[in-house]
Amino acid sequence: MKQLPKEFYAAMEELQAVDFVLVELTLYLDTHPEDYPSINQFNQFAKERRRLKRVVESMYGPLQQYGNSYSDYPWNWAEGPWPWQI
Amino acid sequence: MSSHRRVWYPYVSPFDPCPPIKAKAYSTPPSLFLGYQPPNLEQFTPMEALKIGTLWKVFYDPWYSPYEVSTEEDQS
Amino acid sequence: MWVYEKKLQYPVKVSACNPMLAKFLIEQYGGADGELAAALRYLNQRYTIPDKVIGLLTDIGTEEFAHLEMIATMVYKLMKDATPDQIKAAGLAGHYADHGKDLFYHNAAGVPFTATYIQAKGDPITDLYEDIAAEEKARATYQWIINLSDDPDLNDGLRFLREREIIHSQRFREAVEILKEEQGKKKIF
Numbered sequence: 001m002k003q004l005p006k007e008f009y010a011a012m013e014e015l016q017a018v019d020f021v022l023v024e025l026t027l028y029l030d031t032h033p034e035d036y037p038s039i040n041q042f043n044q045f046a047k048e049r050r051r052l053k054r055v056v057e058s059m060y061g062p063l064q065q066y067g068n069s070y071s072d073y074p075w076n077w078a079e080g081p082w083p084w085q086i
Numbered sequence: 087m088s089s090h091r092r093v094w095y096p097y098v099s100p101f102d103p104c105p106p107i108k109a110k111a112y113s114t115p116p117s118l119f120l121g122y123q124p125p126n127l128e129q130f131t132p133m134e135a136l137k138i139g140t141l142w143k144v145f146y147d148p149w150y151s152p153y154e155v156s157t158e159e160d161q162s
Numbered sequence: 163m164w165v166y167e168k169k170l171q172y173p174v175k176v177s178a179c180n181p182m183l184a185k186f187l188i189e190q191y192g193g194a195d196g197e198l199a200a201a202l203r204y205l206n207q208r209y210t211i212p213d214k215v216i217g218l219l220t221d222i223g224t225e226e227f228a229h230l231e232m233i234a235t236m237v238y239k240l241m242k243d244a245t246p247d248q249i250k251a252a253g254l255a256g257h258y259a260d261h262g263k264d265l266f267y268h269n270a271a272g273v274p275f276t277a278t279y280i281q282a283k284g285d286p287i288t289d290l291y292e293d294i295a296a297e298e299k300a301r302a303t304y305q306w307i308i309n310l311s312d313d314p315d316l317n318d319g320l321r322f323l324r325e326r327e328i329i330h331s332q333r334f335r336e337a338v339e340i341l342k343e344e345q346g347k348k349k350i351f
Contacts, residue, residue, distance in 0.1 A: 017132035024141035030218040031336040035125050063168050083170045084235035117332035139325025149305050153312035
């Protein structure tokens with residue numbers, strides 16, 4: 001099975017950090033729907049996560065499927081290692 | 087000790103079978119006190135937030151195991 | 163629908179092969195106040211709760227599945243290369259006889275998961291108070307598991323999960339405040 005490069009772990013953690021901010025802001029905005037600065041922060045982080053997603057996917061393959069990511073040839077979505085294995 | 091602990095002193099009987107733990111503590115997390123979260127509270131950096139489990143400093147309330155306490159307790 | 167993301171919410175690490183910790187952790191996998199019970203509780207209540215808090219129940223319910231995967235990862239790593247002798251010494255022989263190294267939805271004492279762990283009363287305030295109580299119970303459970311664990315990397319992950327219970331409790335408390343206000347009221351700007 002493929003081994004992941006060291007840079008993968010740092011990039012994945014960066015994505016996890018940005019996504020965590022997005023989770024926190026999501027729950028916050030669910031109860032504070034009119035907090036304009038927080039919505040701005042949310043949209044900035046949403047943009048940043050698109051960039052980081054591409055970085056991680058270049059080393060790891062698609063993070064989501066059902067068409068939320070493009071596929072290489074051959075189909076690489078179902079290739080390991082999986083999150084609990086790395 | 088973190089300000090989110092409260093201590094109480096249970097009755098000690100001369101017939102208690104184990105050596106008494108004289109002070110017992112329990113957790114009173116920040117969500118009990120804040121009310122509706124006000125806007126613009128101070129945030130952690132994204133990486134800090136991920137490590138800790140919250141974006142906002144006001145909610146920081148870590149719990150350490152007795153195995154870790156000697157090294158980490160004073161951080162809170 | 164739900165879309166799986168091939169990524170843990172938190173970079174879970176485990177420092178030592180210690181199957182006894184897996185035995186305690188399984189409480190948060192298939193126990194009464196575990197992550198499965200939490201996810202099922204919120205995602206079931208959301209269909210009939212007033213519109214203003216459906217989003218919150220959906221998002222917290224979804225996050226609970228990410229936590230379930232974190233717990234599964236911890237258990238998987240703790241058990242992966244454990245020998246039968248280590249499994250016996252950890253008190254997991256009963257689990258192993260039935261399930262091998264598979265995970266299973268039961269609590270730390272081996273009692274299988276049951277839907278009776280969750281409530282759905284059809285009364286919004288009642289349901290949200292149940293949810294707040296569930297978060298506090300899960301927070302307490304994490305405290306006791308952290309107390310039992312001498313694995314610093316594992317405890318970092320468990321501390322993250324305990325902190326999430328505090329945030330979820332906060333949001334459910336805010337949801338109660340939202341429902342205390344009149345729902346049909348027009349906002350005047």
